Amino acid sequence: MATEARAVRFQIGNIEVSGYQLTSDQDQRLLFTHRQIAEVVGKSKGTAQKFCKSNENNLPETVKTVVPDKPRPIALSSWDAAVAFWQHQANAGNETATALVEVVSCTPLETLQIEPADEIEPVETSYPKDIEGAIAQLPQTDEFPLDNQLQQLDQGLRLIAKWLEEAGLDQRAIASWKLNVLTQRFPALASAANEAQQLLVTHSVEEPSGMIASQVAEKVSEQLGRKVKAAQVNAALHELGIQEWTKPGSRERRLTEKGKAYGRAMLATSKTNTWSGAQLRWFDNVVPLLCEYLAASK
Numbered sequence: 001m002a003t004e005a006r007a008v009r010f011q012i013g014n015i016e017v018s019g020y021q022l023t024s025d026q027d028q029r030l031l032f033t034h035r036q037i038a039e040v041v042g043k044s045k046g047t048a049q050k051f052c053k054s055n056e057n058n059l060p061e062t063v064k065t066v067v068p069d070k071p072r073p074i075a076l077s078s079w080d081a082a083v084a085f086w087q088h089q090a091n092a093g094n095e096t097a098t099a100l101v102e103v104v105s106c107t108p109l110e111t112l113q114i115e116p117a118d119e120i121e122p123v124e125t126s127y128p129k130d131i132e133g134a135i136a137q138l139p140q141t142d143e144f145p146l147d148n149q150l151q152q153l154d155q156g157l158r159l160i161a162k163w164l165e166e167a168g169l170d171q172r173a174i175a176s177w178k179l180n181v182l183t184q185r186f187p188a189l190a191s192a193a194n195e196a197q198q199l200l201v202t203h204s205v206e207e208p209s210g211m212i213a214s215q216v217a218e219k220v221s222e223q224l225g226r227k228v229k230a231a232q233v234n235a236a237l238h239e240l241g242i243q244e245w246t247k248p249g250s251r252e253r254r255l256t257e258k259g260k261a262y263g264r265a266m267l268a269t270s271k272t273n274t275w276s277g278a279q280l281r282w283f284d285n286v287v288p289l290l291c292e293y294l295a296a297s298k
Helices: 036-037 045-054 079-091 095-105 130-137 147-166 170-187 187-202 212-225 228-238 286-296
Strands: 001-010 015-022 031-033 063-066 074-078 241-245 253-255 264-270 275-284
Touching: 001 095, 015 036, 015 063, 015 095, 031 079, 031 147, 036 045, 036 079, 045 079, 074 079, 079 095, 170 187, 187 212, 212 228, 212 275, 212 286, 228 241, 253 264, 253 275
Parallel strands: 001 063
Antiparallel strands: 001 015, 015 031, 031 074, 063 074, 241 253, 264 275
């Protein structure tokens, strides 16, 4: 039998978390959808879903729950499952998750200031399914932004950031892009955004920018003593499981998990500074791998 829950929100440090709370006097546990667990640390619903599924034997069972914004009962995950996912993300280097679990570890659950989510007045904006169209719909003003404008901006940036992440961009690149958009849409916040950009630069480790496919092809050609084209490099990288298409029919590639050891995804911008896609850049260690592969398949 399904139990009832209300939509709630609460703060953990400076991070706002959305979830559900059971309404029984005897049971007022906090529960979450996979989307709620994931989005608070900048990940997709599928990431949390996969984690919970693969660890279901070590996590509390889901609770079948009736919630106000769903037409039928849904299975919600426990607080322990949420914390386990955030810890997993922190171990993988997710900075938001790291900050979150640090506060969670020293914050008793009963001390959380839980508020009904129905007191929130959400800004509903239907964003288009392409990056440039979504950016065009973001709010913009030369004055200091109002709360609803900031909320609308946050909604749009979260959506677009998911696409950027799915394209293979790391969190630092996504954060930098968000700050650039914030400066463009709200010039009054430019000073604060620029300071944040400086912090990103200061705390960044030195990383190689990498080579595009044509530059990799030149290095491979030199080592093999024969002409190798960029198209052959890209085909080999697909065959080796280093890169893949972002979706069927797409002409945009992304790194696989294996590929992250050989390259990185960088923001590619047009001359007007509008984001147009992720460009893969390759490290030097991909060259011997390609040489071995192409020599064997000659």
